[in-house]
Amino acid sequence: MTALVIRGGHLIDPAAGVDALKDILLKDGRVAEIAAPGKLKAVNGAEVLDATGLTVAPGLVDIHVHLREPGQTHKETIATGTAAAAAGGFTAVAAMPNTTPPNDSPEITRWMQAAERGAVVRVFPIAAATRGLKGETLNDYAALKSAGAVAVTDDGHPILKDNVMREVLSAAARVGMSVIQHAEDTRLTQGASMNLGSMSFMLGLRGMPHEAESNLVERDIRLVTELRDSRVHLHVAHTSTAAALAAVRQARRSGLRVTCEVAPHHFLLTEEHVGFYDTNAKMNPPLRSAADRDAMIEAILDGVVDAIATDHAPHAVHEKEVEFDNAPNGITGLETALGLSLRWLHKEWKLPLGRVLSLLSAQPAALLGMKGRGTLAVGSFADVVVFDPNAEWTYRAREGKSKAHNSPFDGWTMQGKIRWTISEGRISFTSSLPE
Amino acid sequence: MSPTATPARRQLPLPPVAASPFPYNACSLLSVQDLTLDALSHVLARATALENQDPLERTRILAKRRIALLFYESSTRTRTSFELAAKSLGADTTLVSSLSSSIEKGESLKDTGLTLRALGAEAIILRHNSSGAAWLLERETRLPVLNAGDGMHEHPTQALLDLRTILAHLRPGVEAVSAETLAGITVAIVGDILHSRVARSNMLLLPRLGARVLLCGPTALLPELAAAAGPGIAIERNFESALRQSQVVMMLRIQAERLAGMQLDLEEYKAAYQLTGQRLAAFAPNAIVLHPGPIIRGLELTAGVADGPQSVILEQVRNGVAIRMAVVERALTAGAGKGGRA
Numbered sequence: 066m067t068a069l070v071i072r073g074g075h076l077i078d079p080a081a082g083v084d085a086l087k088d089i090l091l092k093d094g095r096v097a098e099i100a101a102p103g104k105l106k107a108v109n110g111a112e113v114l115d116a117t118g119l120t121v122a123p124g125l126v127d128i129h130v131h132l133r134e135p136g137q138t139h140k141e142t143i144a145t146g147t148a149a150a151a152a153g154g155f156t157a158v159a160a161m162p163n164t165t166p167p168n169d170s171p172e173i174t175r176w177m178q179a180a181e182r183g184a185v186v187r188v189f190p191i192a193a194a195t196r197g198l199k200g201e202t203l204n205d206y207a208a209l210k211s212a213g214a215v216a217v218t219d220d221g222h223p224i225l226k227d228n229v230m231r232e233v234l235s236a237a238a239r240v241g242m243s244v245i246q247h248a249e250d251t252r253l254t255q256g257a258s259m260n261l262g263s264m265s266f267m268l269g270l271r272g273m274p275h276e277a278e279s280n281l282v283e284r285d286i287r288l289v290t291e292l293r294d295s296r297v298h299l300h301v302a303h304t305s306t307a308a309a310l311a312a313v314r315q316a317r318r319s320g321l322r323v324t325c326e327v328a329p330h331h332f333l334l335t336e337e338h339v340g341f342y343d344t345n346a347k348m349n350p351p352l353r354s355a356a357d358r359d360a361m362i363e364a365i366l367d368g369v370v371d372a373i374a375t376d377h378a379p380h381a382v383h384e385k386e387v388e389f390d391n392a393p394n395g396i397t398g399l400e401t402a403l404g405l406s407l408r409w410l411h412k413e414w415k416l417p418l419g420r421v422l423s424l425l426s427a428q429p430a431a432l433l434g435m436k437g438r439g440t441l442a443v444g445s446f447a448d449v450v451v452f453d454p455n456a457e458w459t460y461r462a463r464e465g466k467s468k469a470h471n472s473p474f475d476g477w478t479m480q481g482k483i484r485w486t487i488s489e490g491r492i493s494f495t496s497s498l499p500e
Numbered sequence: 501m502s503p504t505a506t507p508a509r510r511q512l513p514l515p516p517v518a519a520s521p522f523p524y525n526a527c528s529l530l531s532v533q534d535l536t537l538d539a540l541s542h543v544l545a546r547a548t549a550l551e552n553q554d555p556l557e558r559t560r561i562l563a564k565r566r567i568a569l570l571f572y573e574s575s576t577r578t579r580t581s582f583e584l585a586a587k588s589l590g591a592d593t594t595l596v597s598s599l600s601s602s603i604e605k606g607e608s609l610k611d612t613g614l615t616l617r618a619l620g621a622e623a624i625i626l627r628h629n630s631s632g633a634a635w636l637l638e639r640e641t642r643l644p645v646l647n648a649g650d651g652m653h654e655h656p657t658q659a660l661l662d663l664r665t666i667l668a669h670l671r672p673g674v675e676a677v678s679a680e681t682l683a684g685i686t687v688a689i690v691g692d693i694l695h696s697r698v699a700r701s702n703m704l705l706l707p708r709l710g711a712r713v714l715l716c717g718p719t720a721l722l723p724e725l726a727a728a729a730g731p732g733i734a735i736e737r738n739f740e741s742a743l744r745q746s747q748v749v750m751m752l753r754i755q756a757e758r759l760a761g762m763q764l765d766l767e768e769y770k771a772a773y774q775l776t777g778q779r780l781a782a783f784a785p786n787a788i789v790l791h792p793g794p795i796i797r798g799l800e801l802t803a804g805v806a807d808g809p810q811s812v813i814l815e816q817v818r819n820g821v822a823i824r825m826a827v828v829e830r831a832l833t834a835g836a837g838k839g840g841r842a
Contacts, residue, residue, distance in 0.1 A: 334515070358514075413512065
């Protein structure tokens, strides 16, 4: 494998505590050497990328994406989804198991990682917690783990039965896997398509109460407490309500290993953005009240949130061009997460760049135990994103790499233009040169 | 809604909410909010003028223009009155209903709309069981779309005909409406508010003319947050107290088809909310009684009240034809907004 030198860039590696001008040598898929500008030793024959004026950071890690393969390739494939990831600066993505058929076996887990899928960044499958995502019978977690699965979840089919969830938490803990819960008490959300509030009332849409999320988070935390096993790791997916965040905050104070992620749309948008039935503002959990959105921002700024994850959920155009209550849930996110985070978290809300990058790389990688990712310490995987932190650009959903265009951020101003994304030493995305 | 929300410590700039692009077509009537008070006055005036016009002369207004009625839900009053209204103006109408069309085969609303447009439809009147369907159809076809009821959301022509009925009784002779026209008037809307598009259109429309809207019903059918729906709206759970305050009483049907598993004790409901002759005489002897239909005699109101002297239910139906002539004319009159060839 050829060697790559990234020269003249400003390296920000929060996990390693680096924030300085550095040259980097990547070799055989790993970070081989880091040195002050012009001081690298073994650069003979290496291809050189000039990163003068650019930021060099660990490749981003998204622990919540839907790549739709196997089975729903009209929405996205592993090849197109990872191309979108690379275009967004991501070098590792964790793929949810609600595929067709669901990923509940070592065979599918391995199939998703096979070279024939054409992934341009690393795919970490998250396996189904129960057979067929039905919330009844546990899968073989040891076998799934050795096939490469990094966590288990029933994602969009939350595990409601206490005894099943207790078994899932404890079985996953025994093999050192995390349990991710999409917290939604579906008994409270039948037929609902947006947040419950005066907005849903006026639009004549059935609403999801915020308790549907927080009740289940509280139930799960109670189960974790009762298990009294420090190996148990509960991760709350796409947290969207102030009440659920408060529960996570409290659990953490009690010393429990309970973590959470927040999606960009939940810290930027509210139910108001549904407007007159914009199906690109329909997702689950739904866009919430302004108070909930403000709580997401606060929790990111004060450090309660462990990771930003996109919940990238591609759908074909025709699937979203329907009546609001008939439209599928979800929006794309891989190509907008960095641009939105830099534009809002960093520029507007003054979260230091290193912390923004940590929420998008080091922290999510650590959550799911992705060793050698989320940092550029020597010996780590050569997963790198190089971007111009100050460049502003306009996102056009139709020009993206994803097969899908279902984004509420179409036409929004983004900050931070990606120049290169490098996955395990290979350039997986190159932008056209700035004019 | 979120009691545990931490109050924002900092004043942060936030992403804006884009202004609504609707209506794309100025001739559409998706919501009662699409009409300014001037436009509303114009529609009311045209309804009267068209009603009084010579029928033969009237057929020249939209002679041979093409209007499609697209109905995904059953309807007696709305469909018939729209059809009669369009035909009274000379238009050719065609009815497409979800049964007996390609909708049964899975054709989407978008494709159905584009097909009707290709067939020469110049406007589409849509009744649909999904809230927001009229917005989708308008965006995809850019034709004038008249919302004849979308799910639990709005039914603007019903609110307009209700307004015409109310004005005829309480403000006779009023031609143009203003923000004070209904000042001092309280309208009670009673029953299944949660599932009612008629209630939503009326509670958005009547307060703009100065009326006070009192919503009345049990919590299951009238959530507390309805009071925050707009200005001039309040909740009064006690039916008799609501009656005592009201000059207009609008009774609603319990929408069994939209209850979605909700359990309702009908005997209890009737005991608390049925409009009986006794209640009407005791608490609102001078009020007019409206009902958008279909009425279920013996449930939300008794037969005696439906047929009694305070009932204006059939007048509402009659007003429906006049109002719909006015909005159909507006839909096909270029440069509407204020609309009409007065």
